[in-house]
Amino acid sequence: MLTVQQAVFTVESLISKVQQQKQLITHQQQVIEQLLKENKQLRKENE
Template sequence: MLTVQQAVFTVEGLIGKVQQQKQLIHQLIQENEHLRHENKQLRKENEQLKYRVQ
């Protein structure tokens, strides 16, 4: 059985891991949004080039 001190230490460690995961998720969301925007721009460019080729 865990002592209170061990339990607190464990919970603090888990909180730290959760915070790291939240930061990683935030970074990945930002990267995803950037890539979606870039993809949208490339699709527009692609459409314009299609019309030039025809």
């Protein structure tokens, strides 16, 4: 069984990982937005 200290450490570790994933998702959303913008521009140029 986990001690309270081990449980707290585990939870803090998981929170840290979730925060990293949120940052990664935010970055990926920005990249997607940029790609969509570029794609739209290229389609316009291609008409």
